[in-house]
Amino acid sequence: MVSRQAGQVLADNLRALRELSGLSLSELARRSGIAKGTLSQLESGTGNPTIETVFSLSNALGVPVSGLLTAPAESEVVLVRGAEVEVLSGTAVDLRMVRRLDLADTVVEVYDQRIRPGETQYSPGHTGREHVLVTEGVLRVGPPTEPYEVGPGDYVCFPAAGPHVYSALDGPVTSILLLEYPATGDRPAIGVHGD
Incomplete structure (x- = not known):
């Protein structure tokens, strides 16, 4: 909630x-x-x-x-307390947005991602690339027809435009998710900066 x-x-x-x-x-x-x-x-x-x-x-x-x-930043120092970050939940995934980085031609969003066992999170696709670093558990992730199995310390990156899935194998999974988007010059600047 x-x-x-x-x-x-x-x-x-x-x-x-x-x-x-x-x-x-x-x-x-x-x-x-x-x-x-x-x-x-x-x-x-x-x-x-x-x-x-x-x-x-x-x-x-x-x-x-x-x-x-994300709300506009009020300071140059960024300290994120995990307990204060809102959880956005889906069928099998709980995401907490930790940070947004606006780079020259790219926007990168950093998430603490938890995948619950027993369900599969399905995404029809979206702009950009997904980078996933598993810190605990075994994760099945990627295209539904050819997903990758990644465990602690494993990293996978894939285009997010096509359908993709997330499912935890053998218990819950903790991971870091980076969503990478191309920066667009016409993107509105009101209330969208997390830096």
Whole structure:
């Protein structure tokens, strides 16, 4: 469940990005596949988004996930306390966005990622590349037809544009996920910087 504060950050960013893109709620609903009523709740700060919802909005708006989930920074020093980071949950994955890095031509989002056993997280695909470093457990990740099995200390990187899956084998998995997106010059700068 997303806290009231995190829900308000999402609400503010979603509304600003939608308006800067010149999209109505109806058009964003069509592009994202999310009901207009759900979008209205998210923009008012009363919704409870899932991983799938946030990634659908990211794709529909053409912005990195962090553009929806991070508030503008107030200091040059960044200290992230794990207990204070909101968890975004999906079918099998719990993500905590730790940091967003805006590089010259790339945006990198750093996540603490936990994969619960017994379920498979499916992604239809999104912009960029995924980098996964497993710290505990054994993970099956990548294209559904040819996934990779990676264990502690193993790293895999793959294009995220196509469908991909995450599933924990033999117990829970802890990993670091980096989402790498091309920076776009026309990306709105309001409420999207996590640095």
